[in-house]
Amino acid sequence: MxxxxxxxxxxxxxxxxxxxxxxxxxxxxxxxxxxxxxxxxxxxxxxxxxxxxxxxxxxxxxxxxxxxxxxxxxxxxxxxxxxxxxxxxxxxxxxxxxxxxxxxxxxxxxxxxxxxQEHLQVLVVDDSLPIRKFLNLRLPNLCESLMDMAFAETGEQAVALMSERRFDMVFLDIVLPGMDGYQVCRQLKAIAPVFVVMLTSNSSPFDRIRGNMAGCDAYLTKPPTDAQLSDVFERMVSRARKAV
Known part of the structure; x- marks a missing residue:
């Protein structure tokens, strides 16, 4: 990457x-x-x-x-x-x-x-328009990388986008129409080794365990703070450097 x-x-x-x-x-x-x-x-x-x-x-x-x-x-x-x-x-x-x-x-x-000229490719998967707008506004200002963003409202749309182009990072809501976030995470990871950040309104330990089992790399409660978003970017970039 x-x-x-x-x-x-x-x-x-x-x-x-x-x-x-x-x-x-x-x-x-x-x-x-x-x-x-x-x-x-x-x-x-x-x-x-x-x-x-x-x-x-x-x-x-x-x-x-x-x-x-x-x-x-x-x-x-x-x-x-x-x-x-x-x-x-x-x-x-x-x-x-x-x-x-x-x-x-x-x-x-x-x-x-x-x-x-290379941009960080970020996909946001959430059926909530306010959350999509929030991340669209905050993410480019928090990451010291050039960034292109894409958006999906369902897991099916996310899988289709992932099959068509490369993404470095995915912000993925757990509760989605159709497939839930855990299923989507598994399918995205099967396509490419993308860094997946699970988003949820519920901070229960059980959800975190399910997210880890699905292969997610980070887990944030909505709405995430700037410090939390910056932290996951640093973790993603650190992992990418180690993989080079």
């Missing part, structure tokens, strides 16, 4: 205080839209995958050109007040605009090496 374990790291060279404040606000207000990125306000230049460069400062441009010798795969995005005077590309003009900024990040991400 191959998992991109870190978010795409964004650093900067010479951005103004106003630029940095704008970017911080974007990441705070658009956390879900930018869930695959992480903005480092200080340092991390040699590890960054995307670097924002102040195009109005010659020293910043020279610094970027030197950095490219050390970090050849990094993608640069230039930010300037007078784009017509700068022969750099891509360039965002000030004042920064949310839509254009996000588009520039997405375009830069597509140019990164293949390892940064």
């Amino acid at each position: 191959t998992i991109a374990c870190n978010k795409i790291l964004i650093s900067h060279i010479g951005l103004t205080g106003r630029d940095q404040k704008f970017i911080q606000n974007i990441f705070r207000l658009s956390a879900q839209q930018l869930s695959k990125f992480r903005f480092a306000e200080e340092g991390s230049l040699e590890q960054a995958q995307i670097v924002l460069v102040n195009a109005d400062d010659e020293q910043s441009i020279s610094h970027w050109q030197s950095l490219k010798f050390k970090n050849k795969t990094a993608q640069g995005i230039f930010i300037g007040s007078e784009p017509e005077q700068r022969a750099v590309n891509p360039l965002l003009s000030r004042p920064l605009v949310l839509k254009k900024f996000v588009q520039a990040l997405d375009q830069a991400a597509k140019k990164l090496p293949e390892q940064w």
Whole structure:
């Protein structure tokens, strides 16, 4: 199993205080839209995958050109007040605009090496719309991995999806229409060695025993806390690393 374990790291060279404040606000207000990125306000230049460069400062441009010798795969995005005077590309003009900024990040991400294009594949199986919405909102912000999510309302749908594509992790409700979660877990495990997290409204020890017998890897009571979700992600990634 191959998992991109870190978010795409964004650093900067010479951005103004106003630029940095704008970017911080974007990441705070658009956390879900930018869930695959992480903005480092200080340092991390040699590890960054995307670097924002102040195009109005010659020293910043020279610094970027030197950095490219050390970090050849990094993608640069230039930010300037007078784009017509700068022969750099891509360039965002000030004042920064949310839509254009996000588009520039997405375009830069597509140019990164293949390892940064791989997404964690997560399947949520639950007939409760509120739970599906809850996990859709929370999961991308808690896992330091790029993530694609799929959803199923029944066990039959989940088995069909698992037969068609690869999933790294499944959040599986126990009480479902048709097959129950225990039956579904066994069938999913028979298809591929996926990491299964059982979800239940009942925290009885008997349910945990049945879940273990079905082959589940973790067991959470609904609604799970952020700490619990983060913990199961860490366990899944740890197991994947050991399997490599």
